[in-house]
Amino acid sequence: MRRAVLCIAAGVALLTSFGVVACRSTPPPSVGSENVTALASPSPSPPVSRKSSAPAKAGAVTPTGLRIPKLKLTATIIPVGVDDNGDFAVPPSVDRVGWYRYGPGFAADRGSIAIAGHVDSAEQGKGAFFKLGSLSPGDTVVLTDSEGATREFKVVGRERYAKTKIPLDRYFARDGKPRLTLITCGGPFDASTGHYRDNVVVTAVPG
């Protein structure tokens, strides 16, 4: 009799622990998606002819540093483009993050300043954006440029999308309201391919 009760008690304890761990490890749900959608341009802009034979506009100002006080994170930003597959060329060094140099820059007054970093890597361990998914609306993100100027942003949305469904056009838009978009990987990890299923996207607006 006593042994039976002990068995049940031990079993319940184990089950409860499992339940707590399972709940705590459930990824936080997306928040603020409607805010993010509202920042996009309402309709796709048609191509724009530039008036004269004037040379192209001076390149966008490169952001050089990223600071997220809540995550105790300070990371160096390097300008990047795309790799041979046409994917975002995320810096291989996981403690650095990459700014999409073809899109809006540090001082952008419209469009999405897109910055991506590794959540982790098999060789180097945890990356700069390991905790990106724990940011919430209201958290502060600070960009700096090479002159030491800073620009402060407030998080308005945190979203998670399967990589096959993520609306990348919205996060790499060059029109619409000015915003900062931080992207990394998340969700279930497929050990056979060495990739995560999802992308985690944090959107912040100047202010």
Add this chain to the structure above:
Amino acid sequence: MRFVRLAVAATAGIAGMAVLATPAYAATSQVSVVHGIPGQAVDVYVNGDKALSDFQPGKVAGPLKLEEGDYDIVLTKPGDPVTSPIIKVDDAAVPGGANISLVAHLSADGDPTLTPFVNDVSKLDPGQARLIVRHTAAAPAVDVRAGGKPVFEDLTNPKEAKADLPAGSVKADVVLAGTDTVVIGPANLDLGEGTATIVYAIGSADDKTLALTTQTIEGLHSAPGGVPSGTGGLADQGPSAPWYAAGALGLILVAFGFRRLVR
């Protein structure tokens, strides 16, 4: 006074391409005007209304937003009445929803003429730029070289050639077809990502007025294909295998205990 008629074939070609290139937009077309005739500023009239004043050679103006339809286009010397044209085109067909460059230039023989080009504004792959070269000069066939290597060969007036290239700077020059005789350039072209750069060879070889003028069309970019940013699996959100084992053991213990209790 010179009357020029748009080639029927060219106009029909525009109409055909515009059908393919007309998705959701209204029937309005964007028409840029390019002035490629050296030494003569002009006023431009569309259907009798002055659209551009004192338009200088080598410049690109517009885009004018024109509804689909037929237009009378007249170029005069600045201030001259519309009845005294340098170039006059009646019933030029403007298709709906297209991006067009209307180029005033010299024919291969040196006669002022107007040629419409439909601009390829299809989306570019990420990281790419589009280079379009148009021969609109009173000159024989040419090759266009980038970094010393021919990229477009045997281009004749009024034809165009184009290619999608990695964005960046290229040093381009124009040589007589099949030779190393440079007739224009070299010039540095900054090919912006997601941008079409249209280069016009204008002027006259005989008059030694050959030059380049450029027009750019932005907004042809597309987003990267994906953001691969993790290979470690450390951030996988599910409980790890030992926890699943603990959970299973818990279930067995509970079941076992209850069986002992009821016996």
